[in-house]
Amino acid sequence: QVQLVESGGGLVQAGGSLRLSCVVSGRTFRTYNMGWFRQAPGKEREFVAAISRGSGTRNADSVKGRFSISRDNAKNTVYLQINSLKPEDTAVYYCAVSSSDRPISYTGSSFYDYWGQGTQVTVSP
Numbered sequence: 521q522v523q524l525v526e527s528g529g530g531l532v533q534a535g536g537s538l539r540l541s542c543v544v545s546g547r548t549f550r551t552y553n554m555g556w557f558r559q560a561p562g563k564e565r566e567f568v569a570a571i572s573r574g575s576g577t578r579n580a581d582s583v584k585g586r587f588s589i590s591r592d593n594a595k596n597t598v599y600l601q602i603n604s605l606k607p608e609d610t611a612v613y614y615c616a617v618s619s620s621d622r623p624i625s626y627t628g629s630s631f632y633d634y635w636g637q638g639t640q641v642t643v644s645p
Contacts (some may be wrong), residue, residue, distance in 0.1 A: 522617055525636060526540060527540070527541050529642075533605075538602045540615075542556075544617060553618040555627075556614070558611035559614070560611040567628070568580050571624070572624045577589050586604045587603070606643060
């Protein structure tokens, strides 16, 4: 069983930055594609960013230029750097593992196998 633990969320003013972290259990982290999703109150979970096992990246159009995903295989950790935060970025942020061979252009949540419990990001005006 793969376990994921997110951290780094919090309350921040608009324009601020946060770095979210997600630690993944197990010895096969480097073989996974990893994704970040978010879910705001009353809305569906949406794709934010993904990074392949080869460190290729893909971002949602809504966050391009502000969000950056990276990984450290030695630490079994994936990061999401969030800059220029806006109130509409307020959501619970989830990281997820995809163990399939599908490319990260498959951004639907159904393509991800394991999920963390999420970390809350709240952006005040």
